[in-house]
Every structure is written in structure tokens, then in C-alpha cells.
Amino acid sequence: MVDVAVVILNFKMRALVETCLETLFQDIAQSGLTVGVVVTDNKSEDGLLAWIHQNYPAVKTIETEGNIGFARGVNPGIRSIEARYYFILNPDTQFTEPNTIQRLYDWMQTHSKVGVAAPRLLNGDGSLQYTIHRFPSLSVQLIRRSPLSKYRFFKSRVDRFLLKDVDRSEPRPVDWAQGSALFIRKEALDDVGLLDERYWMYFEDTDWCRRFWQRGWLIYFLPHIALIHFHGRGSAKVPGMILPLFKNRLAREHLKSWAKYFWKWRAAGRLKII
Template sequence: MSAVSAVVVNWNGGTELIECIKALLSQEGVELEVVVVDNGSTDGSADLVEVRFPQVKVVRNGRNLGYAKAANIGVGATRGEHVLLLNPDTRLLPEALPLLISFMESHPDAGALGPKLINPNGSLQPSCRRFPPLGATFLRHTPLELLFPSHPFLKRYLMFDLDRTRPAEVDWVSGACILLRREAFEEVGGFDERYFLYSEDVDLCLRLKKAGWKVYYVPHAKAFHIGGHASERRPVFSLYHAHRSMWLFFRAHHRKSALWWLGPFVLVGILGRFLVVLLTLAVRRLLRRRGRDAMAP
């Protein structure tokens, strides 16, 4: 079985990072190197990794460079033929990594693979989708999504028709846990570092597909993913970058003719969505604060 490198981009991952690495190192039957790229954490998690796991290499950036740039740094610090990228809040289940590597080796056209992701409560976490066509982009990122939640554009984009018990070629898989063929990753230039947070996985998979590589969903390999690591710690920061990345992807991968007439509507929709979610967040914080004040003696 080919050598594989694992890269975990960390920003204040705390004990979740430790559990992620423990699950990684417990994978059997693989030749594995692990690199943690720390984006200026202040919680001591990078120090803890060095103490608990001396075999793990820690690369310290000193400040938060964003996910895409940190991931590129991490891949550059490894040597494996395949590279597994993991979020700190992800836990590989037993045999997940050998199963992914075996699938990659039996599919020489595969540039990227994603396992089945499972929520902490045991439910299925959507981890693969189609690339959003203009219609779905317009519906997904504007208030029209609330009016037409079952529109065929959205159902197709979210892959409601996919049998999630069998491997399948898909458009893109979640970067929370993704196995990459180094040759393919380097061929397309790695992650686009304009994406500070979010959508870099969608962009990468699209460029892999354009270069002739395939992306597969491999559900017999499984991982737990808690999710919300960054959004819980810095919600406004995360919200801003999520919507900024939506717009970057739209501009990068849709025809200029479409940008001319539909772009302004999507931009307004994305901005409107950002403001609505921001307002909702502010109201929730206010209500929680009032609740605490009411309970105070």
C-alpha cells in the first residue's frame, strides 16, 4: 500500500485536535506521516501535539494565513504519494484510511476521494454535492431559497438522488476529510489561496475535473465530523468569509456572459443573505444575554 501523508490545519483546535490525531495514528496497515500546520493558535494546542505526539511534525505559521494557504504549506512539507487533509474536528473510524487508499489505488483516474461523514448524533452529514449551476446558485444564495426549498435545481445540486451506500463519481467532496492524489493536486496548482475559509474544496474539485481527474464518494470509509469549529469561535469572521468565498467561486467559474446579467443579482442575494444571517446571530446573542440577566440573582 502506498505511503500516505496526513495534513491537519489547526487554529485553536484544543482537545479536538488531539482526538483527531489519535484516530489518525490508530489506522492500521498504512505507512503514515502526520503534519499539523498551526495557524497562530493561542490555546496551546500546537504545543500539546508536540508533547503528546513526538512523531508528528508541527509547522507553525505564526498567524492565521487562512485554510487554503496553510493546507498548501502542509502538503509541501510532506512526501507521500497520497495526501489526506483533515479538519481538527474530524475522527477517522477504524479502517477508513486503508479503505480510501485501496480505492485510490484501484482507480488511477481518481484525483480526490471523500468518505462518508457522520454527525456526532450518528446521522448522515451531506459531504458531496454537484457543482451549483447558475439557477441553483441564484436560488441557494438568495431569499428565493426559502420560497422554493424543493425546487429541482436545489434537489439536483444537493444530490438527493444519490445512493449514499455505494461508491459514486461526484462533482465535489467535503474538505473536512479528503484524500488527494499528489500528482493531481500538484498538476492543478493546489488550493487557490484567495479562499481564506470555505469553498476552497469545491474550487479544487472543479479544477481537478477540468484537468481530467475524477472525484469519488467512498461511503464504506467513514469519519465523524463535528463541524462548526471556526464558526462557533468567531461567528462573524466565519460568516464573512463564507459569503466572500461564495462570490469568489461564482466569479471564477461562471461564464462572463452570465456574470454580466445574473452576477449583480447573485451578489445582492449573497450580501442580503449575509446581512440576514448576521442579524439573526445578533438577535440570538441578545436573547441569550437577556435570559442570563433574568436568571441572575
């Protein structure tokens, strides 16, 4: 069993994965931890796996049968390695601070009730990404996809969902954090289970965090530990609510996952309506 298993899912992001791995191995070079790395590739056929075998032969690679989505791509990576902690990492992340993984590990070792820790994520220019949230309500999700988000009253609802009203200077519990970078305790993972594969993409991280809370595990945001995340919202490239459904597959998948999530958590006391 390794101390930390880093699990990265790729789909046609070879250049970003190369940078991610290069900075990852720089980060752990002086660490006393045993770190295993798994890269799952959703049939990108971009030469990444051959590049990994040549440059990082210790990295385990898994090739799936196609673009099977986030949950179905990440879960095999988790299953393939035994670790005390699992670091689920997007391919478009980059390590820029020293000893990031060591500091995540050390913090989790002293906070036994925390099941998931989420570092602060920054854009390439160093600005903050809003990657921690309150659990979504139906109304906020509709507002975010509509022109209403431009008006002060409705914008304040979205800002509250994005936790813009909370202090981000100290570690704090949050409802959920985006799956771009999640550091997860093995005991919590064994208790809660893997990602729900009924979600192709989107809301699987929201659902996962909700399940951790349901089982009594805390989700924590750690602002003193940061990574760069070259994030792009593919589902929002076509504005509006109706037009994207015709022009953007990711928008359609977002809507499908949106419906699955709210249906799954529809029972009284488990779903915020407003």
C-alpha cells in the same frame, strides 16, 4: 516518501485535534502503511503544539504567522512532506471505523483515474452530512441564503445541489466534495496544483475539485468508508443575507469567496447560471 501524509489545519480547536490524533493513530496502528502526519496551526496559541511534541513527537508541526485562512494554512503542510497520497483532514474529524486510511489507500490503488476520494461524513449522532454536491449555480447560492429555501420548489433546487436525489449506497463520481476529508493522489496533485490561496475560507474546495475535473481527474464519493465530523457552519449562525454581513465575519468571508469563485469560473461553458 511515505504512503500517506495526513495534513490537519488547526485554529483554536485543541481538544478536537487531540481526539482526531488519538483516533488517527489507533486507526493506523495495525496498518502496514507508512503514514506521516503534519499539523499546521494558524497561531492559535492554545498549547496544542507543545502537547503534540510531548505526546506525538513524530508528528510534524508548522506554526503560521496568524489566522491566514484554510488554503494558506493547508498548503504549507502539503509542501512539507512527500507522499503517494495526501489526506486533507479537518481538525473536528474522528476515526471510528477500523483501518479507514488503509481502506482509502487500497481503493485508490485500484482506481488509477480517480484523483480525489471523499469518504462519507457523519454527524456525532451518526446521521449523514451532505458533503458532496453538484457544482453551485448563482441561483442556488442565493436561494440557500434567503427565505425562499423554505418553499418546496426552491427547496428542491437546493436538494439537487446537495445530491439528495442520487443513490449513496455505492461509490460514485461527484462534482465536488467538501474539504473536510479529501484523499488525494500525488500525481493528480502535481498535475492540478495546490489550493488557490486567493480564497481565505470557503469555495477553495469547490474550486480545487473543479480544477481536478478540468485536468481529467475523477472525484469519487466512497460511502463504505466513514468518519465522524463535528461540523458547524460558522457562516450561517446569523440567518438571512444582509444581517450576517454586519454581524458575522465568516459570512462576509463566505460572500467574498462566493464572488471570487463565480468571477473565476464566469466564462461560457464553465459556469452554471441556473
